[in-house]
Amino acid sequence: AQKVTQAQTEISVVEKEDVTLDCVYETRDTTYYLFWYKQPPSGELVFLIRRNSFDEQNEISGRYSWNFQKSTSSFNFTITASQVVDSAVYFCALRLSGYSTLTFGKGTMLLVSP
Amino acid sequence: DVKVTQSSRYLVKRTGEKVFLECVQDMDHENMFWYRQDPGLGLRLIYFSYDVKMKEKGDIPEGYSVSREKKERFSLILESASTNQTSMYLCASADTARVGQYFGPGTRLTVT
Numbered sequence A: 001a002q003k004v005t006q007a008q009t010e011i012s013v014v015e016k017e018d019v020t021l022d023c024v025y026e027t028r029d030t031t032y033y034l035f036w037y038k039q040p041p042s043g044e045l046v047f048l049i050r051r052n053s054f055d056e057q058n059e060i061s062g063r064y065s066w067n068f069q070k071s072t073s074s075f076n077f078t079i080t081a082s083q084v085v086d087s088a089v090y091f092c093a094l095r096l097s098g099y100s101t102l103t104f105g106k107g108t109m110l111l112v113s114p
Numbered sequence B: 001d002v003k004v005t006q007s008s009r010y011l012v013k014r015t016g017e018k019v020f021l022e023c024v025q026d027m028d029h030e031n032m033f034w035y036r037q038d039p040g041l042g043l044r045l046i047y048f049s050y051d052v053k054m055k056e057k058g059d060i061p062e063g064y065s066v067s068r069e070k071k072e073r074f075s076l077i078l079e080s081a082s083t084n085q086t087s088m089y090l091c092a093s094a095d096t097a098r099v100g101q102y103f104g105p106g107t108r109l110t111v112t
Helices: none
Strands: A002-006 A010-014 A019-020 A023-025 A032-039 A046-052 A059-061 A062-067 A074-079 A086-095 A107-113 B004-006 B010-013 B019-025 B032-036 B043-051 B054-057 B065-070 B075-077 B085-096 B108-110
Touching: A002 A086, A010 A019, A019 A107, A023 A074, A023 B043, A032 A074, A046 A059, A046 A074, A059 B019, A074 A086, B004 B085, B010 B019, B019 B032, B019 B085, B019 B108, B032 B075, B043 B065, B043 B075, B075 B085
Parallel strands: A010 A107, B010 B108
Antiparallel strands: A002 A023, A019 A074, A032 A046, A032 A086, A059 A062, A062 A074, A086 A107, B004 B019, B019 B075, B032 B043, B032 B085, B043 B054, B065 B075, B085 B108
16 A cells, blocks of 8 residues: 655744655555646645656756655655745645545644744 | 536534535536545545445545536535534545546634
């Protein structure tokens, strides 16, 4: 069975600091997809990124970047120069090819203070 | 943009009541999902549906049932609400051809 672990329950930083959220996954499948979602205080999960298992290229989108390493089964998320608006719960998730369901980690709450 | 709506943002019900949570999506997605979210436990899948009138149990289906009579609507039913069903309920939908799930705003249910 697959599993997603987000070992960091809560992280607190001061604005403008860089912060990395860790995600480690377990699966025996060779084809799968990894996701990050953001859940702001309003409650709605917002899709951030999808990565498939054959694409290990790192991705950068503005202040956000993702580091996918199959060798360590990790898909870490870095926010550069954090802002108060980044305060949210962030979820990492895994989907196996051929299935529609997602397996979520337990989430990391990020608190960015001014 | 994909829109997933849920009938209520906040709901308070009494123990033993029958509760209906409604979810509607406007993108003709085949797949729809119901999750509950609890502190420290993350999101757990209750039920999902891959087509009209089709349903599959997720990780925690006990105490819940679902109904999908139309493609755009997926209902979660608590036959006899209990206090341990107090939680945030999130609905999602996904197109089989695409990979991500789109989430609604959630319903915070309190059972007293």
